Amino acid sequence: MPLLILVADDDLGIRVAVKDYLEMHGYGCITAQNGEDAFSLVQTYRPHLLISDIKMPRKDGYTLVKELRQLPEFRLLPVVFLTECSTTESRIQGYQVGCDVYLPKPFEMDELKAVIRNLLERSQIIQSEWRFSQNKSVNQNTPQQQQQAAKISIQAEIEFFELTRRESEVLDLLTMGLSNGEIGQRLHLSPRTIEKYVSSLLRKTDTSNRAELVRFAFDHHLAFPCGKPHI
Numbered sequence: 001m002p003l004l005i006l007v008a009d010d011d012l013g014i015r016v017a018v019k020d021y022l023e024m025h026g027y028g029c030i031t032a033q034n035g036e037d038a039f040s041l042v043q044t045y046r047p048h049l050l051i052s053d054i055k056m057p058r059k060d061g062y063t064l065v066k067e068l069r070q071l072p073e074f075r076l077l078p079v080v081f082l083t084e085c086s087t088t089e090s091r092i093q094g095y096q097v098g099c100d101v102y103l104p105k106p107f108e109m110d111e112l113k114a115v116i117r118n119l120l121e122r123s124q125i126i127q128s129e130w131r132f133s134q135n136k137s138v139n140q141n142t143p144q145q146q147q148q149a150a151k152i153s154i155q156a157e158i159e160f161f162e163l164t165r166r167e168s169e170v171l172d173l174l175t176m177g178l179s180n181g182e183i184g185q186r187l188h189l190s191p192r193t194i195e196k197y198v199s200s201l202l203r204k205t206d207t208s209n210r211a212e213l214v215r216f217a218f219d220h221h222l223a224f225p226c227g228k229p230h231i
């Protein structure tokens with residue numbers, strides 16, 4: 001599953017245009033036409049990022065973000081304000097309630113894409129560092145406890161990148177240097193099917209080739225050079 005983004009805007013044209021653009025670039029996207037619906041959708045679907053207008057019916061963007069920031073599970077949710085409110089006072093209020101980036105309309109889609117990618121990468125780094133600090137605190141645990149902590153850390157990374165169990169298995173074997181045929185034999189799948197999984201992994205990790213994919217897996221704790229514990 002792709003990373004999920006919620007677009008909240010009372011302008012149908014903006015919602016459709018942004019949704020189509022994001023989906024064309026590999027993201028999942030849901031939309032809301034007012035702040036109240038957006039608040040409910042965030043709680044239901046837990047998107048990886050929120051794009052919101054400010055002037056919306058039933059709950060404006062300021063109120064939406066302020067209320068989300070009061071909930072512990074959404075304090076680190078990346079938020080982009082996409083709005084016609086372009087005064088200095090509006091921007092200051094936006095940052096005060098907790099938005100990460102303030103983009104005034106009209107805007108360029110390519111700039112929005114760059115902002116989204118930057119925020120999602122930063123969010124992943126913050127989560128990885130938090131998990132690393134948690135792991136450091138249990139370094140004195142028994143080998144069994146440390147192995148369980150490693151499993152939890154790997155599973156968290158896999159869930160962040162929305163990898164399926166089969167994709168995780170293919171990635172694990174790729175980091176061991178196996179070919180498509182060898183991986184297929186291990187998993188009882190055809191080399192062509194393995195190639196489809198590899199293509200999906202390249203897309204989800206935004207890498208260009210197998211070498212980059214393996215390096216990405218090690219850097220983001222999706223695998224370890226010495227082999228990762230099975231989950």
